[in-house]
Amino acid sequence: MLNQKTIEVVKSTAPILKKYGPQITKRMYEIMFYNHPEVKEKFDMSAQADGSQPARLASAIYSYASKIDDLPALKPMVERIAYRHVQTDVLPEEYSIVGSSLLQAMKDVLAEVVTDEVMVAWTEAYQALSDIFIAREYDIYEEQMSVLVR
Ligand code: HEM
Numbered sequence: 001m002l003n004q005k006t007i008e009v010v011k012s013t014a015p016i017l018k019k020y021g022p023q024i025t026k027r028m029y030e031i032m033f034y035n036h037p038e039v040k041e042k043f044d045m046s047a048q049a050d051g052s053q054p055a056r057l058a059s060a061i062y063s064y065a066s067k068i069d070d071l072p073a074l075k076p077m078v079e080r081i082a083y084r085h086v087q088t089d090v091l092p093e094e095y096s097i098v099g100s101s102l103l104q105a106m107k108d109v110l111a112e113v114v115t116d117e118v119m120v121a122w123t124e125a126y127q128a129l130s131d132i133f134i135a136r137e138y139d140i141y142e143e144q145m146s147v148l149v150r
Pocket residue numbers: 039042043044045047053056057060061080081084085088090091094095096098129130133
C-alpha cells in the first residue's frame with residue numbers, strides 16, 4: 001500500500017508528465033536498450049522508430065500518476081497491458097530494468113524539477129505498479145498453462 005504522501009507527490013507530477021512524457025519514455029528506451037540489449041528482441045522496433053510505443057508508455061505513466069488515488073479506474077488499462085506483456089513474454093525480473101531506466105530518464109529529462117522527494121515517491125509508486133502487473137501477468141500465464149495441459 002502506498003502512503004498518502006507518496007500518492008500526493010506522484011499525483012502532483014501528472015501535469016509535467018503529460019507534457020514531457022514522450023520525451024521521458026523515448027529516453028527510457030534509449031537507456032534500457034543500451035544497458036540491456038537482451039530485452040530488445042521482445043519489442044517491435046518499428047513501434048519504437050515511429051514513436052508509437054514510447055507514446056503508449058507515456059500515456060500509461062500519465063494515467064497512473066493522475067489516477068494513483070483511484071486505482072480501480074485503471075483496471076481496463078492494466079488488463080490490456082498485462083495481456084500484451086504475456087503475449088511478448090515479459091518476465092517479473094524485467095520490471096527492475098524498466099524501473100531503473102524510467103527513473104533515470106525522468107532525472108535526465110526533468111533535471112532539477114525531480115527533487116529527491118519526487119524520486120523517492122516515484123520509486124515506491126513504480127514498485128507498486130510493477131507488483132500489480134506481475135501478479136496479474138502471473139495469473140494470465142497460469143490460465144494459459146492450464147488451458148494447454150487440459
Ligand atoms: C510498470 C511498468 C510498465 C508499464 C506501465 C508498461 C506499459 C506498457 C504499455 C502501455 C504497452 C502497450 C500496450 C498496448 O499495446 O496497448 C506495453 C507493451 C509492452 N511492454 Fe510494457 N510496461 C511496463 C513494463 C514492462 C516490462 C518490465 C517489460 C519487459 C521488458 C515490458 C515490455 C513490453 C513489451 C515487449 C511490449 C510490447 C511492445 C511492442 O509491441 O513493441 N513492459 N507496455
